[in-house]
Amino acid sequence: MVSIESVSRRFGEVRALDQVSLEIRQGEFFALLGPSGCGKTTLLRILAGFEHPDSGSVTLDGADLLAVPAHRRPVNLMFQSYALFPHMSVAKNIAYGLERERVPKREIRERVDEVLTTVGLTGLDRRRPHQLSGGQRQRVALARAIVKRPRLLLLDEPLSALDKKVRAEMQLELKRLQHEVGITFVVVTHDQEEAMSLADRIAVLSEGRVRQIDAPVPLYERPADLFVADFIGANNLIDGVVTVDGLRVPEVGLLPCPASPAAIGRAATLAVRPERVRLGGDGGLTGVVRDVTFFGGTTRVAVQVAGLDRPLLATVAGAAAVVVGDRIRVDWSGADGVLLDGS
Ligand code: ATP
Numbered sequence: 001m002v003s004i005e006s007v008s009r010r011f012g013e014v015r016a017l018d019q020v021s022l023e024i025r026q027g028e029f030f031a032l033l034g035p036s037g038c039g040k041t042t043l044l045r046i047l048a049g050f051e052h053p054d055s056g057s058v059t060l061d062g063a064d065l066l067a068v069p070a071h072r073r074p075v076n077l078m079f080q081s082y083a084l085f086p087h088m089s090v091a092k093n094i095a096y097g098l099e100r101e102r103v104p105k106r107e108i109r110e111r112v113d114e115v116l117t118t119v120g121l122t123g124l125d126r127r128r129p130h131q132l133s134g135g136q137r138q139r140v141a142l143a144r145a146i147v148k149r150p151r152l153l154l155l156d157e158p159l160s161a162l163d164k165k166v167r168a169e170m171q172l173e174l175k176r177l178q179h180e181v182g183i184t185f186v187v188v189t190h191d192q193e194e195a196m197s198l199a200d201r202i203a204v205l206s207e208g209r210v211r212q213i214d215a216p217v218p219l220y221e222r223p224a225d226l227f228v229a230d231f232i233g234a235n236n237l238i239d240g241v242v243t244v245d246g247l248r249v250p251e252v253g254l255l256p257c258p259a260s261p262a263a264i265g266r267a268a269t270l271a272v273r274p275e276r277v278r279l280g281g282d283g284g285l286t287g288v289v290r291d292v293t294f295f296g297g298t299t300r301v302a303v304q305v306a307g308l309d310r311p312l313l314a315t316v317a318g319a320a321a322v323v324v325g326d327r328i329r330v331d332w333s334g335a336d337g338v339l340l341d342g343s
Helices: 040-048 090-100 105-118 134-146 164-181 192-198 216-221 226-231
Strands: 002-011 014-024 029-033 055-060 075-078 152-156 184-189 201-206 209-214 236-243 246-249 253-255 267-272 285-294 298-304 312-317 327-331 338-341
Touching: 002 040, 014 040, 014 055, 014 209, 029 040, 029 192, 040 075, 040 152, 040 184, 075 134, 090 105, 090 134, 105 134, 105 164, 134 152, 134 164, 164 192, 184 192, 192 216, 201 216, 201 226, 209 216, 209 226, 226 236, 226 267, 226 338, 236 253
Parallel strands: 029 184, 029 201, 075 152, 152 184
Antiparallel strands: 002 014, 002 055, 201 209, 236 246, 236 267, 246 253, 267 338, 285 298, 285 327, 298 312
16 A cells, blocks of 8 residues: 655764665554664654655555645644644544534534544543543544544554553554554554554664564564564574584583574574573573562563573563572573574
8 A cells, every 4th residue: 555665864964764665555553663763753754744755755555645745645643742732622622634624514523423432532522631531632632633534544652651551451442443443554663562562564673774574473483683683572692603403602502593504604693582491491501590570470580601691581471480599401492593694
């Protein structure tokens, strides 16, 4: 539906976007994910028409989108701050865009009622924004964005102002809503868990470049490079040389790694998920527990193995039966690691 090809944008010396290409499919929930400054907001603003690329093309249903002024694009942007009018009621806030387009009054009333039901705000139409909770204000902003029935809804860090519990609720809500209204959503976030829980597909950006585009599970299981492996899910990253028997790490020995005949003899970085690291088995390495952090459902244990520059992180279910200072075995199976090109 949306095709972005070789889009670049510079601000002075900063390459905010550098030859970015990606496709967004009709009806999907797409996330732009990356650390602060990676260019995701710039890309969103280009889609909305508030920013123009220096080069490259953007099409919507095959037609040039860049030639269309912002206010005539079938695209709506929901801001981080929600930008509700404080002196207007919920219903007025939602109706505002339709009134400006001179939609007949009766139709406005019907569409506002319908969208109030969709976002779960029935009965709150006469309230002012300050009489609502953060989550409710968020729903008003959403209602206002979808009432105009855009083809594309852009959301800039939509949940960042909400506390953790409301945030989790709104994540579910956003997904349900997107499904129900069938509008294509593009969300910008720096929070990998949020991107994973919301999106059908995610583009990971760093320094203005696309690093990987994938569905959440393959992105998590098979990061394409070191940046993605480090950014998504705090992998253990271990440098070594690939051999027939495993990854040879100086002063440590041979570590389990996936069989990769093509990589034998090459320097590489092994990425291993903390939840794949087993503690207390009988094979593998020995280390000393440096830190134990209890998160409720899981516990993260940091184990220092002599010769490795960083402690290995292991995530275990529930509470861990270890304390700082324990000597403990650490292990994982080779097939659970991912080999990435060495630096
Ligand atoms: P954040 O999550 O912090 O909003 P981001 O990934 O959305 O970051 P952008 O806002 O797209 O990043 O910015 C990308 C880069 O371009 C940054 O280095 C930023 O400082 C720079 N930049 C963005 N807009 C402008 C501007 N109008 N003038 C100058 N530099 C800009």
